Amino acid sequence: MSSFNRTVIEEFRANAGQVGGPFEGSELILLTTTGARSAKPHTVPLGFAREGGGGDGGGDGGGELFVVASAAGADRHPAWYHNLLARPLVEVETGTDAYEAVAVPAQGARRDELFARIVRAEPGYGEYQARTRRVIPVVALQRTHEVPVREGGIAGKLLDVHGWLRAQLALVRELAREEPQGAGAASLGLQLRQHCLAFCHSLEFHHRSEDAGLFPYLEQRHPHMREFFLRVGAEHRAIARLQEELVGALDAPGVGFSERVERMSRELEAHLDGEEAQLLPVLRALEA
Structure with missing residues (x-):
């Protein structure tokens, strides 16, 4: 983990999801995947979009969340994306909540629709796509079923x-x-x-x-x-x-x-x- 990411993660967890610096005023989640090779947890701060919303939205509201594997327009997918293809069960942290989810990349027309909507809200993602020949993935974070607690x-x-x-x-x-x-x-x-x-x-x-x-x-x-x-x-x-x-x-x-x-x-x-x-x-x- 880079020292920059570590600092953002520590600040996020210490301040109920609020961070400063270049992310001040932005809403983030923390996504923890399991390393495809190392089998160790790997946490990254990410922006997100919400189903039914125009772009980034409050992490504690309703609706499915989506993250974009942009890697700032690099020609290779980020490590966390490779991890979730190998181990789809991930942990999502919002400002005040943490839960398990299954990460499912969108495909075909669904991916294009979601990406276009996200770009309308955050044009920077369109600039990232213009930098690379790879199709930048959009990943749905589908919250897993919560089992009612029956006993301790x-x-x-x-x-x-x-x-x-x-x-x-x-x-x-x-x-x-x-x-x-x-x-x-x-x-x-x-x-x-x-x-x-x-x-x-x-x-x-x-x-x-x-x-x-x-x-x-x-x-x-x-x-x-x-x-x-x-x-x-x-x-x-x-x-x-x-x-x-x-x-x-x-x-x-x-x-x-x-x-x-x-x-x-x-x-x-x-x-x-x-x-x-x-x-x-x-x-x-x-x-x-």
């Missing part, structure tokens, strides 16, 4: 994660069932790709955390559950194979892709239901 403690955390995974997979199923046709095909395909990757990466992280942390801890306290943990570990490996097939099919999600998503949904729902039935009483007893 470790049991509540498990339910929160499971609820998020169920909601994200339901969205992937919905997108996969839509038939991509005509001008909207590219945008639908990219939405499906980004949301599917966000789901798959989150599921992988969740299962890895269980296998390496939660399950060994619980097995030490409850040796009689060893067979259950062995079975659940086998389910994790089977689901990981389905996940790999899904990710591998994203480049051409046509025939058979929806069926793969449906199979993943059946397997995962059964797995989550079985895991909750066995683990929730144990986790609740830990905090009783």
